[in-house]
Amino acid sequence: MVQIKSSDLPDPSGDRPEESRSLRRKREILDAASRVFRQRGLHASGMREIAGELGMHVGNLYYYFRNKEELLAFCQEDSLSGLLNLAREALALDAPPDRQLRHLIVGHVVLLNEETPGSLAHLEVEALTGEWREKIMAKRETYEASIRQILEAGARQGLLQVDDARLAAMAILGSLNWTVKWFRRDGDMSASEIGNAFADQILSGLSAREANLRRQSS
Amino acid sequence: MVQIKSSDLPDPSGDRPEESRSLRRKREILDAASRVFRQRGLHASGMREIAGELGMHVGNLYYYFRNKEELLAFCQEDSLSGLLNLAREALALDAPPDRQLRHLIVGHVVLLNEETPGSLAHLEVEALTGEWREKIMAKRETYEASIRQILEAGARQGLLQVDDARLAAMAILGSLNWTVKWFRRDGDMSASEIGNAFADQILSGLSAREANLRRQSS
DNA sequence: ACTTGATTTGAACCATCGTTCAAAAGGTAC
DNA sequence: GTACCTTTTGAACGATGGTTCAAATCAAGT
Known part of the structure; x- marks a missing residue:
């Protein structure tokens, strides 16, 4: 026993x-x-x-x-642990918030699509109930808070333009999580390429500007 | 009969x-x-x-x-029809592509979260098989093509900065579709407020710029 | 009223799925 | 080799859920 x-x-x-x-x-x-x-x-x-x-x-x-739900909960927890590690890693980075954000974005896409195999489960918290649900949601909230932390630090330093950190974080997370719905291992872009392209777009935005400042660091 | x-x-x-x-x-x-x-x-x-x-x-x-799958397929088709209407509406708009894009973004969030009740189903194409799946995926592809069309028109006119239209579209769609996972009817923001905030962020990007051009039209 | 076709009922069938459990098999230390 | 705990098996139980269908009910039209 x-x-x-x-x-x-x-x-x-x-x-x-x-x-x-x-x-x-x-x-x-x-x-x-x-x-x-x-x-x-x-x-x-x-x-x-x-x-x-x-x-x-x-x-x-x-x-x-004990049962299927516990199995699922463990999958999700595993996946979330990876994300939390990533967030810690990004925050510990000796670099300005915009680079921390890029690190997190790329890492998130890679983790969900190439490393952690249980990623898809991460998208279905609804399937959990009771204590497990709360535990997973708490962990997810922690992760989201880390993202907001980066955004707010960036805003404070005048590097990022963030009206509503919560909303901005959800927009970013949507783009990243959605990749599991269309990413193909045999596609023509790797997860990290996709992540970097996303980071470009999220940081620069789509509006063209007169002075076309491709990157402002390096 | x-x-x-x-x-x-x-x-x-x-x-x-x-x-x-x-x-x-x-x-x-x-x-x-x-x-x-x-x-x-x-x-x-x-x-x-x-x-x-x-x-x-x-x-x-x-x-x-005939069966549950047909019911689900019809739900999804209904929801997609709404989106396709929206896309036509946006494209027919007598306005520059960036405004067309904003129209589409806001409409998409509203449609998924406030109008079409079957929106959640729209996120689960995996549940469909065979002919239905193909039909739905074809319609979805058409919708995505409309978005790319707007983006590419914007790029051609020098209004939008788009490296890879397909990727840009997926990033946008991710943000928008993800809203159904967290939007609450009794929350403190309406769907159209969220949509507009998203449009701001997607267009302007997060990077702060010296000249803080909040909006470039009107 | 009566007939005909459209719609709804009520109950059952059947497959699948999560789950349980007693018994068999494996592995290790004495 | 024997005793003891761990791990795996194989088969079954019970519930749920999609589906079917004959019979009952409803709505017109004549």
Whole structure:
């Protein structure tokens, strides 16, 4: 009777060389689940398919996760942890807020589309209920707050022009999150290329100006 | 045995005073379904709940729609028709492309969040298969093409700065579509206020400039 | 009133899906 | 090799949800 506690799955995604066998297996399941969720869509993919992806049987999943919702919640938490790390990374950057923002934008697109396989789940908080929902939403709120923090710092320093940080953050997040709906691994642009192009557009805006200032730093 | 053909539900949402009883009922169902989809989420809402919303019984739905997928497809088509109208409207506007773009942006946010009740469905093309999926995706492609058309016209006239119209369109659409995930009817901003703020941000960009040109027309 | 076709009911069917559990298999330390 | 805990299996249960359909009801037209 192991019964792994919900507080497992450490935030730093760095691999401990000596993780218990059980935890490694758990992460394997998590990754498989994420993959399936992404391919077939959240509600279209059942526990049996997730188990099948790993060549195991359904019941076995319930040895590691209490139910489907917990599995989904862990996927989302994993994905969000990556984003929170990214946000910390961006804020710790020794660079002006506009560059911090670019770092975050590019990282977000890469994370959602190339690294974290569970990203799609991140878009479906509605599927969660109760404590899990609150926990995930709290984490998401923290992430959004980090973005606002960058924007407001930029505004304070006169580098960014931000009327309503909350609104600006949602506009940005919309562009970034939406990429999971159309990004293709075999497309003609990598995630980081897309991220950089988005950063260009978000920072410069679409309006042409007389003096065409392509970039103002470097 | 009436068997309404799939080509019904006329694009112009203007009410014909003499629509057949059957068609009116069909639209009632469509609206109810959209409402339920939106509240409970697509997969969480069953046929019984949709029927319940109208005080009718399950089986009756199948007199008007072959199955759930057809119901969903019609919802999406309805929503997309509204957007296509909007795009035509914007393009027909006797104004420079940047104003056409603003018109489209504001209209899109309003349509998705206040007018068309079936908007949420619009975000879930994955749930469709076969012919329906293709039909919806084709319509969506047409809409996106309209946006690119505006952007490219703007670029040609030197009014807009667009590197990659396809990418720019996706960034914009992401911001707009994402609003349905967080917009609240009882929030402190109306859909059109949000749309206008978005248009400001998308056009001007976040980078502060020496000459702070808030608006360049009017 | 009577007939005919349109609409609605009510109940059932069937597949799928999440979940449970007792039993089998694996792995390890003594 | 044997005892003990971990992990996996295989099969089943119960609920839900989409779907079907024959029968009942409704709405006109004559």
